[in-house]
Amino acid sequence: MFTIIRRIGAITRLIEIDSNQHFKPLKLNNDLFIYIIRAVEQPGMFLAQLADAVQIDRTTSFRTVKGLVNRGYLTLKNDPDNLKIKRVYPTEKAQQIYPELHAYEVEKSQHLLAKLSKTEQATLAQLLDKLQV
Amino acid sequence: MFTIIRRIGAITRLIEIDSNQHFKPLKLNNDLFIYIIRAVEQPGMFLAQLADAVQIDRTTSFRTVKGLVNRGYLTLKNDPDNLKIKRVYPTEKAQQIYPELHAYEVEKSQHLLAKLSKTEQATLAQLLDKLQV
DNA sequence: ACCTTTTTATTGCATTTGCAATTATATTAT
DNA sequence: ATAATATAATTGCAAATGCAATAAAAAGGT
Numbered sequence: 001m002f003t004i005i006r007r008i009g010a011i012t013r014l015i016e017i018d019s020n021q022h023f024k025p026l027k028l029n030n031d032l033f034i035y036i037i038r039a040v041e042q043p044g045m046f047l048a049q050l051a052d053a054v055q056i057d058r059t060t061s062f063r064t065v066k067g068l069v070n071r072g073y074l075t076l077k078n079d080p081d082n083l084k085i086k087r088v089y090p091t092e093k094a095q096q097i098y099p100e101l102h103a104y105e106v107e108k109s110q111h112l113l114a115k116l117s118k119t120e121q122a123t124l125a126q127l128l129d130k131l132q133v
Numbered sequence: 134m135f136t137i138i139r140r141i142g143a144i145t146r147l148i149e150i151d152s153n154q155h156f157k158p159l160k161l162n163n164d165l166f167i168y169i170i171r172a173v174e175q176p177g178m179f180l181a182q183l184a185d186a187v188q189i190d191r192t193t194s195f196r197t198v199k200g201l202v203n204r205g206y207l208t209l210k211n212d213p214d215n216l217k218i219k220r221v222y223p224t225e226k227a228q229q230i231y232p233e234l235h236a237y238e239v240e241k242s243q244h245l246l247a248k249l250s251k252t253e254q255a256t257l258a259q260l261l262d263k264l265q266v
Numbered sequence: 267a268c269c270t271t272t273t274t275a276t277t278g279c280a281t282t283t284g285c286a287a288t289t290a291t292a293t294t295a296t
Numbered sequence: 297a298t299a300a301t302a303t304a305a306t307t308g309c310a311a312a313t314g315c316a317a318t319a320a321a322a323a324g325g326t
Contacts, residue, residue: 002235002242003255005148007261012145013188014266015138020284030312048274055146057313057319062275084274102135109135115263121134127257128140130248133147154313163282181304192284195305217304219292 012125015108022104026097031056033101036062039074039090040098046085047076148241152169155237159230164189166234168197169206172223173231179218180209206230 020029028036034054038045045053051061067089068074073094076086088099113121153162161169171178177184184194198221201207208225209219223231233237246254 001244001258002238002260004239004261005242005245007258008141009145009148009187009259011264011266012142015142017188017190018266024285046274055143057150057314058275059277060171060312063312066309074225082274086275105135105138109138112138112264112266113134115265116260119262120260121137123256124260125134125137125140127249127253127260128137128144130253131144131245132248133144133151133245159314179304190284191305193282194309196282199306215292215304219305 011112015112018108019104025129028101030064032064032068033104035061035068036073036090036094036098036107037101039088039093044087046079046087048085048090140224144245147249148245151241152237161234165197165201166237167229168194168201169227169236170238172207172221173227176222177220179212179220181218239248 008015008113012087016031019031023029023033026033031054034056038050038053042053047062047065050065051058054061056064065076069076072091075089075091077089079085079087083085085095113124149164152164156162156166159166164187167189168183171183171186172215175186180195180198181191183198185192187194189197198207198209202209205224208222208224210222212218212220246257250255
């Protein structure tokens with residue numbers, strides 16, 4: 001069953017190639033769009049939390065967030081109770097572009113799952129959730 | 134069902150972090166071990182073919198193979214019938230290390246799928262094969 | 267209260283990555 | 297046969313990546 005691990009990796013890389021091309025014009029390629037989506041959906045996560053949520057290296061995450069702050073998509077706020085952490089919030093600009101970013105996700109998902117019935121889709125989701133890394 | 138796309142991406146990145154750490158001592162991190170596995174299992178693919186098989190960018194693949202040739206894991210041979218292509222073959226060194234590399238894949242797969250019954254594993258494999266990118 | 271360990275953010279630095287362009291060969295169309 | 301198109305390998309270059317180290321704060325143990 002080691003083919004499953006190969007298949008999952010291959011699918012991810014293909015999706016990554018596609019999303020890179022798709023978001024190149026907006027300069028939100030290389031998973032940048034993922035950060036915006038997450039920040040909008042769950043505002044107030046601190047940096048390490050966000051990095052864990054998207055499962056991307058902390059250094060890379062840190063620099064990515066920094067870049068998105070510079071470009072006006074995100075803001076960082078110090079926490080009054082914890083001097084160590086900085087919480088990430090979406091700006092108005094992020095809110096505005098969110099629908100477009102999420103639409104891409106939905107569209108890609110639909111295409112990815114097109115050959116599966118609704119029942120099969122639910123089964124797949126359930127099985128994926130039982131995987132442990 | 135867009136959560137499926139997120140879940141697949143997260144799993145892949147977690148596996149990548151693990152494999153990077155695991156293969157660091159052998160300097161076969163960053164998917165290098167994948168190339169050796171493929172070259173052993175299907176010798177004679179040409180460069181672009183191998184890149185497509187592992188779903189990794191051709192430039193990156195090219196350089197990776199070049200590096201593995203320098204390090205004695207792979208060899209490149211010109212094709213007598215097609216001057217454009219170069220075919221990739223494993224060396225003895227690659228053959229020798231293959232069992233260890235494949236064992237990692239198997240071990241990781243077992244852990245990943247540990248919570249699933251044999252039937253569920255088969256279902257998952259079957260559903261993943263029906264996904265289209 | 268104090269010491270130890272852990273967690274978070276941050277920076278330096280070398281490596282890796284991948285887009286875009288180039289060259290050469292092969293394939294297809296006319 | 298020739299021209300146009302497509303495919304493969306390759307290189308330059310700038311950007312992205314991630315390991316290792318550092319500093320500061322928090323959490324846990326005694």
